[in-house]
Amino acid sequence: MTEQTHQAPCVLVTGGAGYIGSHTLVSLVEAGYRPLVLDNFSNSARQAIERVGVLCGETPECIEGDIRDRSCLDDIFQRHPVTAVIHFAGLKSVGESVREPLRYYDNNVAGSVTLLQAMQAAGVDTLVFSSSATVYAPGVTMPVAEDAPLGPINPYGQSKLMVEQVIRDHCLAHPTFRAALLRYFNPTGAHPSGKLGESPRGTPENLVPYIAQVATGVRDALTVFGNDYDTVDGTGVRDYIHVMDLAEGHVHALDALRERTGAHTWNLGTGTGYSVLEMVRAYEKACGREIAYTVGERRPGDVGTCYACTRKAASELHWQASRDLEEMMRDNWRWQVSQDA
Ligand code: NAD
Numbered sequence: 001m002t003e004q005t006h007q008a009p010c011v012l013v014t015g016g017a018g019y020i021g022s023h024t025l026v027s028l029v030e031a032g033y034r035p036l037v038l039d040n041f042s043n044s045a046r047q048a049i050e051r052v053g054v055l056c057g058e059t060p061e062c063i064e065g066d067i068r069d070r071s072c073l074d075d076i077f078q079r080h081p082v083t084a085v086i087h088f089a090g091l092k093s094v095g096e097s098v099r100e101p102l103r104y105y106d107n108n109v110a111g112s113v114t115l116l117q118a119m120q121a122a123g124v125d126t127l128v129f130s131s132s133a134t135v136y137a138p139g140v141t142m143p144v145a146e147d148a149p150l151g152p153i154n155p156y157g158q159s160k161l162m163v164e165q166v167i168r169d170h171c172l173a174h175p176t177f178r179a180a181l182l183r184y185f186n187p188t189g190a191h192p193s194g195k196l197g198e199s200p201r202g203t204p205e206n207l208v209p210y211i212a213q214v215a216t217g218v219r220d221a222l223t224v225f226g227n228d229y230d231t232v233d234g235t236g237v238r239d240y241i242h243v244m245d246l247a248e249g250h251v252h253a254l255d256a257l258r259e260r261t262g263a264h265t266w267n268l269g270t271g272t273g274y275s276v277l278e279m280v281r282a283y284e285k286a287c288g289r290e291i292a293y294t295v296g297e298r299r300p301g302d303v304g305t306c307y308a309c310t311r312k313a314a315s316e317l318h319w320q321a322s323r324d325l326e327e328m329m330r331d332n333w334r335w336q337v338s339q340d341a
């Protein structure tokens, strides 16, 4: 262990083996932090941590365990000088949350409460939480700002809003506690090395992983969910953000919390929306292959357009996304190809 890593502030990263978590580990190491991962590998594998090790020259310590396991958390806080927690651990499938709501409330809500209790007992007072643009009410004006009306329409989104509320209440009761509630828009892309990326299990629910599987021949064709929205070409518009921009946003959030207490909400998006067909064309350009698609029905619960107001994050986090759509698609494709290699 180098002297620098020894002195580096230790950040507990729950869910650090997952898609966004693993990319954030790279940004944390680059920024001089020492990440310590807690993951139960319910949607990831230890290999992701090893890949981070290859990229960073040092493999973050990784503990296999569950955020709902209080004794596991107490043990971690006792053994490691954790100064802050970045809390990614959670289940994230909207469809699954409709079928199995109790599993989502248990894992995402009860798990977060247990984590907060353990943090309080250990005197750790800094938390960055993975929330989602899905907490906004359907029909809000775009670009959507942090003070827009809230109203998630599925158990997954409800679980995110509930945890936000739990954290807000905890901050009110404990004035030294500080928390960043980061509302992600649509993360995509991969680390530019091609060594780290998203590995969805089963049939992807999200657009870009699905397109990627069409490009690699795993699936025959994309179904475009509706082409009769009031958008540029009738297909749904979203704010896609490069996962490395998102990862860097977490480092900025940690910095911002040094000079603030209480709960703070920040959108992490680019402020620009692209339609499904624009995404298909961008991916075709990156991979040099045609992406077959058919147009189907609208997906229940989808809105036509969603993109972020980025002003608050820019002024308070001193952060904004810098990677464009071409880079997102190119890095995603490099990751697909390197997995096949
Ligand atoms: P992911 O599934 O790749 O990562 C989540 C990680 O948490 C996985 O490694 C999983 O094994 C772990 N985990 C789940 N439950 C756990 C538990 N009880 N104890 C310990 N580990 C547990 O998902 P991701 O895309 O990296 O998302 C990270 C966070 O960001 C999630 O909370 C998700 O809800 C949120 N989010 C994701 C998106 C997105 O589109 N990817 C958008 C908005 C918010």
Ligand code: WQD
Binding pocket: 092, 094, 131, 132, 133, 134, 185, 186, 187, 205, 206, 207, 208, 210, 222, 223, 224, 225, 226, 235, 236, 237, 238, 276, 299, 302
């Ligand atoms: C994007 C666009 C679809 C798949 C979801 C969650 C949200 C957040 C991010 C975690 C939409 C269209 C998609 C397909 C399609 N996750 N589409 N064919 O719906 O904005 O957000 O992921 O917090 O909670 O709801 O992202 O990638 O599913 O869809 O036409 O096979 O692509 O209709 O317009 P979404 P998405």
